[in-house]
Amino acid sequence: MTAAIIPPQPAKYNIEAEWMEGEPFDWIAVNDRFTWNVTGKVNMAYECVDRHVDEGRGNRVALHYVSEKEEWTLTFAELKSEVNRWANVLLQHGVKKGDFVFVFLPKHPHCHIAMFAAIKIGAVVGPLFEAFMEEAVKDRINDCEGKYLITDDSFMDRVNREEIPSLTKVFTTNKTVGAIPSITKEAEKASDELDTVWVDLDDGLNIHYTSGSTGKPKGIIHAHRNMIQQYQTGRWVLDLKEDDVYWCTAHPGWVTGTVYGVFAPLLNGVTTVIHGGRFSAKAWYEVLEKAKVSVWYSAPTALRMMKSQSEDMHVRYDLSSLRHILSVGEPLNPEVIHWAYQTWNLRIHDTWWMTETGAQLIANLPTRPIKPGSMGRPIPGIEVEILNEEGQPLPPYETGHLAIRSGWPSMMKEVWKNPGKFSSYFPFGEEWYLAGDLAYRDEEGYVFFQGRSDDMINSSGERIGPFEVESKLLEHPAVRESGVIGKPDPVRGEIVKAFIVVHDGYKQREGLLEELRHFVKTELAAHCAPREIEMIEELPKTQISGKVLRRELKKWESANS
Numbered sequence: 001m002t003a004a005i006i007p008p009q010p011a012k013y014n015i016e017a018e019w020m021e022g023e024p025f026d027w028i029a030v031n032d033r034f035t036w037n038v039t040g041k042v043n044m045a046y047e048c049v050d051r052h053v054d055e056g057r058g059n060r061v062a063l064h065y066v067s068e069k070e071e072w073t074l075t076f077a078e079l080k081s082e083v084n085r086w087a088n089v090l091l092q093h094g095v096k097k098g099d100f101v102f103v104f105l106p107k108h109p110h111c112h113i114a115m116f117a118a119i120k121i122g123a124v125v126g127p128l129f130e131a132f133m134e135e136a137v138k139d140r141i142n143d144c145e146g147k148y149l150i151t152d153d154s155f156m157d158r159v160n161r162e163e164i165p166s167l168t169k170v171f172t173t174n175k176t177v178g179a180i181p182s183i184t185k186e187a188e189k190a191s192d193e194l195d196t197v198w199v200d201l202d203d204g205l206n207i208h209y210t211s212g213s214t215g216k217p218k219g220i221i222h223a224h225r226n227m228i229q230q231y232q233t234g235r236w237v238l239d240l241k242e243d244d245v246y247w248c249t250a251h252p253g254w255v256t257g258t259v260y261g262v263f264a265p266l267l268n269g270v271t272t273v274i275h276g277g278r279f280s281a282k283a284w285y286e287v288l289e290k291a292k293v294s295v296w297y298s299a300p301t302a303l304r305m306m307k308s309q310s311e312d313m314h315v316r317y318d319l320s321s322l323r324h325i326l327s328v329g330e331p332l333n334p335e336v337i338h339w340a341y342q343t344w345n346l347r348i349h350d351t352w353w354m355t356e357t358g359a360q361l362i363a364n365l366p367t368r369p370i371k372p373g374s375m376g377r378p379i380p381g382i383e384v385e386i387l388n389e390e391g392q393p394l395p396p397y398e399t400g401h402l403a404i405r406s407g408w409p410s411m412m413k414e415v416w417k418n419p420g421k422f423s424s425y426f427p428f429g430e431e432w433y434l435a436g437d438l439a440y441r442d443e444e445g446y447v448f449f450q451g452r453s454d455d456m457i458n459s460s461g462e463r464i465g466p467f468e469v470e471s472k473l474l475e476h477p478a479v480r481e482s483g484v485i486g487k488p489d490p491v492r493g494e495i496v497k498a499f500i501v502v503h504d505g506y507k508q509r510e511g512l513l514e515e516l517r518h519f520v521k522t523e524l525a526a527h528c529a530p531r532e533i534e535m536i537e538e539l540p541k542t543q544i545s546g547k548v549l550r551r552e553l554k555k556w557e558s559a560n561s
């Protein structure tokens, strides 16, 4: 049963003129949108920034920064010259093609500049989420023996250099900290001329660490060829046009923030809004109004929070520029779609993809009817199947493994130092990539998300590995055993819930649960900290290997709540 279908809103969409529903589509057709198709010279940073200057669009606004204290813009020409200066500083300090450059910065134009500076000289950029604590930062940089880090001076207390021996150079932005150079200060003296380092389409572009149900987060490496799909989905799914003002609310430490907050909009030459600050419905309405946002990409939890915090707040703001809204990262419940339609008179277009897929694969295109509760249908050039346990296709309405036919342009290049993990996405052979999601399709091919096939937790759209949280809890002297699951939550989709068995003598300790929560929050990251912790006598485990049975904990939780 699906809730009432919402028809497309009449407007001129990019895709209408370029593709007919049902027509085959070959990604090769997108190549002629790039300068490298003629010159043979490839670099993502060039296509996002320089080409707009070279083609006479240098005076257009590239970045529009809005925070409580400041508001300013950078044109494409200004962005190019800043990127070149920063890149020259990196070159002076020895950064070479293929090196990893980590970027640990708040949502700010500096983050965009740092990323492009690294990319432009052929380095692989590793954006880190701004709320990561010491251990999360350390684990990621250590895993790929990163040599370079650009961070904010106020984040330096979360960078434990002694425990990251590979790190030869750290730069801060703004203030110098002791002997650590400030890249912004050095960039003032550097040249704004730079010879771009040309790369191959398959050379490394960026790395994002992402969690699964086992082990520590894995490094997913993407290549410059991703720009093909990132440009095209920006054009067809986000419907970006030259005059648009576009806002993606995600931080570049998450894949959405990098792909659709940095690359896709700038490949399409549109003004990209960066909001420096925390979420509140009021702050976000202010950004939408002030920056005159026309296309907005966000996530279900934020939209649910807007709904619950705002009542009729929207009537106080001029949202007349807003014309297209999209969502990603977690199930988008029909109520939110209906609320948005009543409140803003706009549909929310759910989209589906993953860190590993590098760009959107399933989406509600602006030209298609929306069936609330569905993530949409495969975009042109993408083929989806629902497979059973033996890898055989299932008929409509039967739930199985969501699979994508291999061969889309933005597919991950590799899992860093982990070919076994890479192969695990293809259990039935190279033809089908398995997402780890469970879903069904209706007879029209609309895909309905039904959950994960593993124990990965999705809280507010953030991917959390239970193993990481369990391991962190075990480091606390009070905890003997731990099992962590996602517990359904009306606002956040899921919350992290931990079951623990404590050592004798700790049972009565006052404030222990709060202490444990704080422990995870300060050592790992706030989004990983269990919102609920329950003390139990024994954890359910497999008889042979003694592994914690999270599924039993889930069953137990749903029976008792």
Ligand code: PRX
Pocket: 210, 255, 256, 327, 328, 329, 330, 331, 332, 350, 351, 352, 353, 354, 355, 356, 375, 435, 436, 437, 449, 451, 452, 458, 461, 462, 463
């Ligand atoms: O379970 C799916 C969920 O998020 C996972 C991917 O997480 P991540 O790599 O962090 O990327 C998130 C944003 C690109 C998927 O395996 N997910 C993503 N989009 C949706 C979704 N679940 C339901 N509906 C969606 N639209």
